[in-house]
Amino acid sequence: MGGLRETAAPFVVPGPSGVAIRTRLKHLSREDEMVLRQVGDHLGTLAARDLKTRCAAGLEHDSEQWAQRKSILTPESSSRWAGSVTKASHDQWALARRGQHAHIKSLQAGIATISHRLSLPVGEKGSRRAPGGYRSRREWHAKSRRLHLLQERLERVRADWEAGRVRVARGGKRLLNTRHHLQQAGLSEPEWRERWQAERRFLQADGESGKRFGNETVRVTPDGEVSIKLPAPLAHLANAPHSRYVLVGRVSFAYRGERWGDRVSANRAVAYRIHEDTTRGRWYLTATWTIPPALAVPLAAARVHGMLGVDTNADHLAAWRLDAHGNPIGAPLRFGYDLSGTTTHRDAQVRHALIRLLHFAARHRLAVAIEDLDFTAETTREKHGRRTRFRKLISGIPTSRLRARLVSMAAELGITVVAVDPAYTSRWGAQHWQKPLTTTTRKATRHDAAAVAIGRRALGHPIRRRTAPPPHDRSDRAGHRTVQARPGTPGCEGPRPRIPGPRTRSVPPDAERKRATRTPNTVRDVRSDHEWVQDPLLLTE
Structure with a gap:
């Protein structure tokens, strides 16, 4: 078909490369909390200084400067604490660079869209592939001014990119801006200050294989004892030999605890992070480690028992089971979630919907087919103009968060995830499948039809159904069907x-x-x- 872009081939999504588990630090004494805050505040101050040094170096930073930064921090902490601080600063600088690059792409897309619409006559209608002109002279004038604003902003960001300058706020930019809107956030100045200090503390240490229990800085024994290597200025707070402080409470990991115990017993590297939740008044311990990449299942093997096509939406997952030939089986499935509220609530909603989806796939030995979505360029207001509801709908779809959760949870259950090109799945699914799947007792939605289209594309079948038979009594007069069964x-x-x-x-x-x-x-x-x-x-x- 002319004018349609070529769709990419489906592929098996690789599994996760790391594991993260979290548990609560219970039964802490006042002295324990006091020591954790002092150590976190001291290391947080060192981390802020080191991040400033790293950002000032920019693109000129090299391994010698890294070693020099570490040597400066070592007398005020320890060699291992200094290594963790410098690595965290480097990772934060790299993350800011990736965000800066994405911002440049977004500005370029907005400028291209405005320039195209300004070049068209006022009131000219657009098409499916390109927007039309602006509705009035007033809107045209306002967008022409915005074009100059975006171009100036792009020049500044591009200059920062070429010079290697980044802007980073330890503790988070959002929480920093909340300081000026305390009434809207429902916080008082002391409450915000407490939360800001908790976010700026530094209590994380990288693991090291071969060392005792996989980490010399923050050590957790198999029976749950937690001890911390104190920085040199705070060594007088130690209650154990070798400048260590042992917490009163014991920890246990309910999720993946056996795997963590095996690594700790074998002295394999485990990284830890201690964090305080000031809202709940709780302390948490997070353990992370890397895992070797699992061997990917061949795509042909994933298609043997059929596929579970999944269409991602702003408030639910629409799914339909397909056999190996691409035929829909049974009734459509719907797994809803509510993404309003706090981040913890949204994350719990996504996990609850995914676990129900994966349990269904595990019962029927199905692979999961999902679109390889990326809406980073679709959420700009320049692309969809006044269609604010549509922009909010696209922005509300949890693409990256859902994709990461799905891959991680599917790997635990041994379920293969197949990613397909999202081009035309909703349009062609509604065109070829919505009406045939609608019965007197069931009304198939556009999302259900899109799930069937996604599953058929993952199975290697075309989205369209079988074509009508030849118009004459013999197939050799008009040719065979364009889409036929296998020989x-x-x-x-x-x-x-x-x-x-x-x-x-x-x-x-x-x-x-x-x-x-x-x-x-x-x-x-x-x-x-x-x-x-x-x-x-x-x-x-």
Whole structure:
């Protein structure tokens, strides 16, 4: 079809490369909390200084400067604490660079869209592939001014990118801006200050294989004892040998605790992070480690038992089970979630919907097919103009968060995830599948039809259903169907089944009965003890 872009081939999504588990630090004494705050505040101050040094170095930073930064921090902490601080600063600078690059792409997309619409006559209608002109001269003038604003902003950001300058706020830019809107956030100045200090503390240490229990700085024994290596200025707070402080409470990991115990017992590297939740008044311990990449299942093996096509939406997941031939089986599935409220609530909603989806796939031994979505360029207000509801709808779809959660949870259950190109799945699904899947007791939605289209694309079948039979009585006059069953597949494409015994039209008529009934020659009474029933169409390639 002309004007349509070429779709990419489906592929098996690789599994996660790391594991993160979290538990609560319970039964902490006041002294424990006091020591954790002092250590976190001290290391947080060092981390802020080091991040400033790293950002000032920009693109000129090298391994020698990294070693120099670490040597400066070591006397005020320890060699291992200094290594963790410098690595965290480098990672934060790299994250800011990636965000800066994404911001440049967004500005370029907005400038291109405005320039295109300004070049068109006022009031000219657009098409599916390109927006039209602006509605009025007033809007045209306002957008022309915005074009100059975006161009100036792009020049500044591009200059920062070329110079290697980034702008980072330890503790988070959002929380920093909340300081100026305390009434809207429902916080008092002391409450915000407490939360800001908690976010700026530094209590994380990288693991090291071969060392005792996989980490010398923050050590957690298999029986749950937590101890911290104190920085040199705070060594007087130690309650154990070698400048260590042992917490009163014990920890246990309910989720993946056996795997963590195996790593700790084998002295394999485990990184830890201690964080305070000031809203709940709780302390948490997070353990992370890397895992070797699992061998990807071949795409042909993932298609053996069929596919579970999943369409991602702003408030639910629409799914439909398909067999290996691409035929929808059973009824459509819907897994809803509510993304309003806090971040913890939204994350819990996504996990609850995904676990129900994956449990269904595990029961039927199905692979999961999902679109390889990326809406970073679709949420700009320049692309969809006044369609604010549509922009909010796109922005509300949890693409990256859902994709990361799905891959991680599917790997734990041994379920293969297949990513497909999202091009035209909703449009073609509604065109070819929404009406055929609608019955008197079930009304298929556009999202259900899109799930079928996604599943068929993951199976390697075209989205469209089987075409109509040839217009003439013989297929060799007009050609075969453009979409047919595979060779050897039983169905109406093959010959009729052979029925033993005489054929109906080969049996000689009963002369006595014919004379008695006086049936005219134009009427023929054809009866048979055998009846051939045409098999239903197989919706295959």
